[in-house]
Amino acid sequence: MSAPTPLHTLWLSEAIRLREEQAGPLEDLEANRRARQHGGDLAARIEHRALILADRDGQREALRHWLQGARLAILLLAVLAVFSGAGLAFAALGDGQQPVNVFWALGSLLGLNIILLLSWLLGLVAAGGHGAVLGRLWLWLSEKLARDAQAVHLAPALVLLLQRRRLNRWALGTLVHGLWLLALLSALAVLLLLLATRRYGFVWETTILGADTFISLTQTLGALPALLGFSVPDIDMIRASGDQATNVEGARQAWAGWLVGVLLVYGIGPRLLLAAFCQWRWRLGRARLTLDTTLPGYSQLRERLMPSSERLGVRDEAPDALPQVTTAPASEPSDGAVLVGLELDGQHPWPPTLASGIQDAGVLDSRESRQRLLEQMTRFPPARLVIACDPRRSPDRGSLGLIAELARCATVTRVWLLPAPPGQVLDPQRLGDWRTSLAALGLAIDESTPLYWLETGDE
Template identity: 70%
Template sequence: MTELNTLWLTETIRLREEHAGPLEDLEANRLARSAGGDLPSRIQRRALWLAERDGLAAALKHWLQGARLALLVLTVLAVISGAGLAFAAMGDGPHPVNVFWALGSLLGLNLILLLSWALGLVFAGEHGASLGRLWLWLSEKLARDAKAAQLAPALLLLLQRQKLNRWALGVLVNSLWLLAMLSALVILLMLMATRRYGFVWETTILGADTFIAVTQALGALPALFGFSVPTEEMIRASGDAALNIESARQAWAAWLVGVLLVYGVVPRLLLALFCLWRWKTGQTALRLDLNLPGYAQLRERLMPTSERLGVSDAAPEQLHRVASGVTEQQSDGALLVAIELDDQRPWPPHLPKNVSNAGILDSRESRHKLLEQLSRFPPARLAIACDPRRSPDRGSLALIAELARSASATRVWLLQAPPGEALDAERLGDWHVALQQLELPFADCAPMNWLETGHD
């Protein structure tokens, strides 16, 4: 995952917690603390874990796929629009082409929007907003992921802090117009290569000298690149009718192509490259704003001045699938732990020499202490003893899942009822269903052989 995507997901998590309240993040905070590093790296590590757990990382992939499809749609529209400009400028062929109407058709809208973009860049910094909103809207629609709706606002807020949104949209706007101008240029050359066009200019209130001056002024810069400019006699003669002279037609055609290339294609190319350069250099300055309330509140939890146990967060609405992040190379030994056993049951049972006893977890302090220990020294095998006479509430199941993620392999031991008591079949079935959803193996007999040797 790129650095930009990491910052993006971190900002998305911050916005989500700002609007919907704090997430259940005990395990995320613990893993971020155990990984070490400075505060920004811990905040990002916490956010990535929460994003993976809650599906935001997958939503980001869907959003990026939608963004690429939206960009493809806009690219096709730009190419078609450019071709349409060329066809509109050159007409149907039999009638002569009015050179200044053709020039207005090819460059008029482009130059107006280019001026609007430049003024917005200088005075407001929100240029290209309409095209940018269209792209964001298409990206969200094509992503087809409800969670992706939180990503676009987070991206805009992240980029606005370094004013990178103007350069990102600048790359988009100028690149699309560059494609439109290139499409118009290609179609223009194809039409001129396959049809014979005559060129005229017409006026009622302006004199011929005005058109001569304008034509020569516009052709001065293209002339530096080898494009020919009609002579004064050709320009003056074209005011009455299209000259049926091959050299005149070629001169006007070269002048029109040169003006389109120099004043239409080249500016958009240079601006697109400039915006891309500013975007690339600006990305290196992207940082988390640690002064924001959402990040400032995490400082004590991720970089505590003293260890504080007993933090209580709301239970998650649903349990998440267990996927251990610990490999056999990272772990060692075997451990037995029990959850909330009463005093009537003798504990611990007789354990083999290589199996450690983690005791009974019956308080927040004991849970946090063990989880912190497991984050530093994960066991290769972990057995979790549970009393199936208790209901499998969300808190207990979440603790089991968190413990299981801290070991290479985990088994749940559903203890037998004490002598003279019987287990509730319905409640035992609830335990079976819950553990199956967690995809954890379970049994009603002690897994001592497995703990000792690694196999039954």
């Protein structure tokens, strides 16, 4: 999986925090140890811990699914915007059988857009939440399309993360203005298509207003489009259109150019500028986004990530499957060879005779001995590691989890299944369970004596 972006790292950290607030602390001994080894300040260690836990528990994969769902949700909203824009153009011009009332057409094209645009500007000044409905719709669609149970904390985590820096207004602003821009561009394309393939006559009608009012309004709205080269009907054309739809070709073209210019200048232009502005503010704020380590969920981790000691114990439910063993890049060069026994009884003489250069790590039979060895191997990872196990015991979750942790601290690891003591016979079914479990971890199994390989690295 590719390296996460800084935003995704903060997002996953917030999701892990929410998960622990709701479900209780996770089993994080290995994650804490690797985060301490990673170094940095508290925020860097919290983020590194969150990435480890997210990889282990599937939340990072859930984030990938969520992002795929978010892109699909935006695509669906974009398709809806395109069809809505086309509908605005058809509603504005009609089928060409009746004259087009220019101000009804203008209202159909820009009325709702201008109302919502003013609403967004007022909400921006008043720190309101315009666009929240569309934002909630997008988040809901994204979560539904992700179809991943581990994604349940991702949407709330994103909302909380952005709200602290008020970035939600710029993210939603980019979405809202982008969709409106797409709708208006669709309306413009359909409008041009209809004007190019049908003959429309244009009129204006009123009962209580005079012709001078429409003349003034038409020329005022057409002033900016005229600077861009769009035609504006002259006074005689405007007065003539108040009586009936004129058949003069120049008048029809002037009204069509005026309508297109007004749509472009007062509809598409503001949405384009605001979408670019929101995108700029979003990028600027995202670059400055940091982790708030004063939150209770983060401040409680200081004791575990910054000092030299931590509490031990399993505090989370058993995972559905043990993680695949992958060796992370070590901060120190890998060197040497280590032999360690795992919960061996007195029937197995220990340690065996070892060549010089092989370190005997003893028998791990307590939490303190396990943690001490893991801390040492994290700082000084061995090149070769052999873990001796008694196959008369069942391969339980705790033993396999410890084997996986030890293996991640070494370059190459083998598991030595010890022979049965004299007079005893190994249970074939239990031995098969060991082989199956270790194969699932991706570890090599050695039922002979791997001490020569441990000494030389040769087969």
